[in-house]
Ligand SMILES: Cc1cc2nc3c(=O)[nH]c(=O)nc-3n(C[C@H](O)[C@H](O)[C@H](O)COP(=O)(O)OP(=O)(O)OC[C@H]3O[C@@H](n4cnc5c(N)ncnc54)[C@H](O)[C@@H]3O)c2cc1C
């Protein structure tokens with residue numbers, strides 16, 4: 167009788183799970199001369215490259231151009247969009263994603279500086295992981311295992327076909343109609359994309375506003391702007407789902423305040439209802455690592471778990487779930503684990519942008535949060551208040567800045583309108599240094615440029631009582 171093959175345990179200085187921000191740790195570990203193993207079940211390169219930021223923004227860029235063309239009528243430019251080549255837009259996105267992912271995979275497979283394990287890892291013991299038939303042990307472990315779509319248990323959902331941020335990337339034809347369930351980041355970005363492509367979109371959001379974690383005025387303006395292009399239903403929950411006779415889906419909804427019931431029929435249903443941790447796949451409990459109630463891995467401010475020598479970062483810890491934050495966390499975790507430093511992760515100036523239309527960017531505290539902690543001054547400037555905004559006939563959109571009243575320290579900034587993700591950068595830089603209004607206003611701002619929006623909001627805040 168053949169004995170089951172038991173491969174010897176291979177030992178490494180460092181094991182990394184995840185090839186998203188995990189690659190940053192890999193670089194540090196290799197540079198430091200450690201023996202390293204990197205594990206990923208694929209697709210290689212993580213969420214951002216394969217099913218997140220990169221494909222979504224490659225799709226949204228043409229959607230933004232469509233909006234520019236539509237909006238140019240107000241400037242006196244007569245335009246039309248005779249056709250949109252959806253297939254070409256999707257193919258361009260898939261080509262870049264696949265080729266970048268393949269390059270990373272080739273490097274991981276061919277590099278002599280590391281061992282790459284292509285498979286799903288799970289803990290079998292402290293510091294010991296199984297990947298397929300292999301068993302590996304690390305002196306230090308970095309869990310950069312990310313998150314995946316959270317699909318709520320809606321009756322009937324298992325009987326219909328639905329899309330997620332992953333499967334929508336395989337679409338070959340533009341859907342005629344789509345219900346986007348969830349008005350969070352993914353929901354409002356893809357609602358913008360599909361409407362621009364010609365889909366009849368309905369967003370269903372159970373909370374009282376879109377992007378419930380943004381500044382309420384930002385949500386309100388976004389809802390107004392998107393409602394001109396699509397149906398937006400807030401305080402609305404999908405109670406059940408069924409196949410529509412002849413194709414598509416029927417979503418039965420209930421309004422949480424009025425109790426009103428309705429049904430919406432659409433060719434496609436996109437689930438954009440949040441994310442869940444991948445920690446369950448890793449079976450981290452077998453190594454004694456503490457997990458929060460929501461399934462994310464618990465870490466201290468040095469990004470170390472309760473098990474000394476095991477670090478976690480990125481979406482795996484469920485804090486600010488953005489690529490740039492994951493990279494910033496990798497710097498901290500790597501410096502602590504690999505270089506023996508004692509750095510703490512500071513989320514005070516951790517920003518984000520939402521690439522819907524109009525674009526949104528945000529850093530720091532919301533007005534309500536700031537008011538609970540400090541005596542504050544708030545300033546707002548509209549795009550229409552500055553010269554370039556007027557030239558653009560940008561009569562909507564604004565920047566809002568929140569400062570500590572006693573010293574003008576910047577506590578938060580929220581922008582909705584063109585180039586919000588770029589405009590906010592100087593505020594982020596100032597906040598990262600715990601800066602005040604002077605750290606921004608001291609520099610001469612070019613006239614007439616959109617950056618004057620920030621200066622105007624700052625001065626309005628300074629003058630506020
Ligand atoms: C549609 C969408 C759009 C987004 N847009 C933006 C944006 O514009 N800007 C932005 O900053 N952020 C954006 N994000 C968020 C961003 O993608 C994530 O925050 C980021 O990718 C997290 O990186 P990570 O390295 O922590 O995890 P991931 O990139 O998810 O990497 C985790 C890796 O671990 C692997 N893995 C997990 N479990 C195991 C296991 N048990 N064994 C082996 N391998 C495993 C996975 O295969 C994966 O490759 C977006 C997300 C989505 C879904």
Ligand SMILES: NC(=O)c1ccc[n+]([C@@H]2O[C@H](COP(=O)([O-])OP(=O)(O)OC[C@H]3O[C@@H](n4cnc5c(N)ncnc54)[C@H](O)[C@@H]3O)[C@@H](O)[C@H]2O)c1
Pocket residue numbers: 318347348349350351352353355370371372373377378402403404438439440441486487488518519520521
């Ligand atoms: N531009 C960016 O940086 C960007 C873009 C996309 C995603 N992301 C990242 O991905 C994460 C996930 O995005 P997401 O949009 O899936 O999650 P999310 O948590 O931002 O939004 C999910 C929304 O769905 C709603 N919802 C949940 N269940 C529902 C139901 N049954 N009926 C109606 N509404 C329901 C929630 O109230 C919530 O508003 C974000 O937190 C962000 O970190 C970032």
